[in-house]
Amino acid sequence: RAYPREFIQTGISAIDGLNSLVRGQKLPIFSGSGLPHNKLGEESRFVVVFAAMGVSYADAQFFREDFESNGVVMFTNLADDPPIERLILPRTAMTAAEYLAFDLDLHVLVVLTDMTYYAEALREVATAKGDVPTRKGYPGYLYSDLAEIYERAGRVRERHGSITMVPVVSMPSDDITHPIPDLTGYITEGQIVLSRELNNQDLYPPVNIPPSLSRLMKDGIGKDDTREDHPRVANQLYAAYAKALEVRNLASIIGPDELPDLDRKYLQFADGFEQCFLAQGMDEDRSIIQTLNIAWELLSLLPGDVLSRVSEADLARYHHWNSSP
Known part of the structure; x- marks a missing residue:
């Protein structure tokens, strides 16, 4: 592994100024139901790998029409597709991203939406297998299962490409202590939390600054990267x-x-x-x-x-x- 240090300019002040993203980072978006997480920051200097899990036909069609002219690598799992397919989809997307990044030396942005639907599919399959449930019925290996996906992002020594990951996590009942955002926060390098209160004021993007952070921000900003101050x-x-x-x-x-x-x-x-x-x-x-x-x-x-x-x-x-x- 190579340590991520290169600042990425997203064009969004709430991210660039206060929660800066660096190339090779895993920075999730913690959202609530109905908040505009799917509209945040499309970075044109990346090859984009987009994986949508548990989406409706209308959302899938929207993504397809929006991305087809931009050369996005897209994987889609519909809400009525078998849950086992939802478990395979993010791994398939990460395999494509690794090929683009580490074989073709491209900078890749992976967007995974929504990891909550992925975890619910994992719970459904685990229950059918008879695995012992833990918090809210999720299997005890939820942490390691999520880590298998998240930890495939990053930089590799002697490779020019990188994988930057932005997973979207819906917080059930806006609860940031729910097992899915809770475990995601442990594995990734920060989080961008969206605010329902700011969204109700028609502010875009409705980023809630106090609970948001980027743990790698300090390594990608300053005199030689952004500005000294x-x-x-x-x-x-x-x-x-x-x-x-x-x-x-x-x-x-x-x-x-x-x-x-x-x-x-x-x-x-x-x-x-x-x-x-x-x-x-x-x-x-x-x-x-x-x-x-x-x-x-x-x-x-x-x-x-x-x-x-x-x-x-x-x-x-x-x-x-x-x-x-």
Whole structure:
């Protein structure tokens, strides 16, 4: 194995700025029923291997029409197909991806949707075999079975190709502690969690920042990869948004007019962060420089003395504090 380090620009600020993806990483999307996980980020600089499990005829037709002009390698398992086929499909897709990546030296993006349907098929087959069930009826080998699929992504020494994997995991009842997202989080290198609350506000993409993370982000950003201030800006954005959410909760109890001036600035920051940084057009492709510049515009709503995660040089160069209300 070779360690993944090469930054991938997806064009989505919530990912590029705060949960950066690197080539060869496994970064799942944790979604809820009805959330737009199938619309997130198509990366044109990859050969795409797309595997859809347990989908309806309408969804299968949509994927087919959407991908047929883009040269996507597509595997489809319909909802009424036998469950054993659903267990074979992701392994078949990964075999195709390994051939493209390690025999043809191509960069491959594998999208597996939806791994929850895969795990339910595994539970159905395991029950029919008489295997001993564990949490919520899933077999005890669910972890190792998922790992057999996820761990086939990555980079190999002396090979120019790579496999980057984005599995989609629906959280039953929006429960992130459910066995499927829980075990997926242990095996993969982070997660992008979608928010029903943000989706109900018509914000796209509705990425829930506090529980989202990319464990390999630190290895793919910085001076030689994105921009020198990127690691510090990401830390500062996360800290400021977490503080702003606390202030928003307090304002819902006592009212915003009772808050001190600085807390009202945090409320302004939270609204701007969601409307200008997180939200973007479905076809909008932002560069990492645009993403970082938007971040500094938002951080400039706050005084420099509360921005402890960035350096004095960063503040002098990028921070434009305006003390007017």
